[in-house]
Amino acid sequence: MSRRRVTLADVARTAAVSSTTASLVLSGRGDELRISQAVQDRVRAAAAELGYRPNAVSIGLRKGTTRTLGLVSDTVATSPMAGDMIKGAIEAARDHGYMLFIGETEGDPATESALIEAMQDRQVDGIALTSMFTRTRTVPAALELTPTVLLNTLADGPTRAPAVIPDELEAGRGAARLLLEHGHREVHLVGAGPLPEHMPPDTVAGVERLAGMREVLAAEGLAPASGRVCDAWVPAHGFAAMQELLAAPGPPPRAVVCFNDYLAFGVYQALGEAGLRVPDDVSVVSFDSYPIAEWVRPGLTTFEIPHEQLGRRAVELLLHEIRTPRGDQPTGPGPVHRIPMPLRVRGSVARA
Template identity: 60%
Template structure:
């Protein structure tokens, strides 16, 4: 049997006020209605002492809000790499006294439609539509039925929905600056993409943006990218093969790998020919996958801010919910979250 729920009438009696006064105080309207500070304090203390919890259904009927949000993703919910994205969203929701319903589509269109409909059936106040990796998505029609935000995704076509994404262009700039500040001016090769902006795997939005930032900073320093090596997928075996082929023709001074998994493969290829990181070749990468701190030497990388992305998505969604209640159209902006550099042991000054 569940414990008996404390009622509003009991809180009012404990505080020595009317039920109406207790209700107004707990709804946050004490100042608006000029209820004295001492009465407000008595009600708040009584609610705390009695462990009072408002009835969510009653509050929803009164305010027109369910105090719940939906989080629909492709594979984020079961991905270890992006687990902090959900943690950030959960904590942001909790800070506002909201509950987050989470569902995963596994990339299946029918399951996606069903989950979005289920969220609307439960009358969530808004929905976060999340992707495991940064990409352009076709916005589902059901998503525009109420307030919604795209997380780690941008719309393929013009859309009123706002997006929360990592600042990949600035991340590319940061990676290039790390090498320049270490003294690298030549022999810089890219593993995974480049050197041209169109030299990226299909749908690799992050690749285009990272490459844009890298190229901008190096060009500004009058440093030429020595070469780029496109990989059809960004897995260790592809990084290994691209680096192995590079080493057949040249001796690089530095590698910018487009993600950490590629860097793992690059490490192995360098080791196979007796080259050491960072004394012979510096390596910098992106994402801050757990492997970046496991391999030796530890990998300097520009981190995906998963927690901050999730937290920011809830903040943006709440603002959109307020706009919707006011009858204001969605803002449709792109919010970019900074990606910090994790300085470790894989970058050093080039040898003489």
């Protein structure tokens, strides 16, 4: 048999006061309205004895806030790689006295619409629309009714919602700078490039990483020495691309940038089978900093996606949207906030 929820009327009856008096005491207004200390103590003791908890929904309806947030994702919640994004969002919400509800769509538009409607029906104060991989997407029109932030995704059309993404552009610059600082003048790419149009579809990260590298190389009068487009950034494709690069005419490469760590794992294997050592023969730089990057030998030098910081920043921006009246918010497209990707230096880069 389920236990009936204790109500304010139960507390008032036990304390022998009116419901109004009990409500005023428990909302912290007893002193303001000169309710005697004895009565206040009696009300609080009755609430403690009965295990009374205020009805958060009722309070929210009165105050215009439920102190709840929604996070709608494609596959973030069940991804071991991006779990820290959820962790950061949950911790930031808790720090500000909010509860975060999480829903996952598996990329299905109908499920996404149903989740957004369900959260709006429950009167969440704001929603973070989230993607596992940085990409562009359409922002549902229904979110115009609710304060919204885009987490790890960009809008493909006009929207007032701010976005939070990793600073892939600066990470690309950093990868090129690192190799130049170690004396490498010929930089080969695995995953995309060498030209901007040499890019697998739907990868904001790839576009920005390549743009950053090309910018820094161009400032030195250089361009990528070669590029291998991989339709999927997985070890098998990295292995095949590296084998192709090693079979090309001319001296073997001395410096390679992989567009993610999975490709780099394949590159490591291809180099090993060819009798080449990282970094003595070939320096390798990558992006993402998956956990296994610490365990390969030598450890992979890579730019880390700051998942936890992304989640935290998204919630902070969402709370700002919630607290700022619509009339006081800037007009035009929402700003894009870029979170730095720290370089994790391990053992895969050496001097030329």
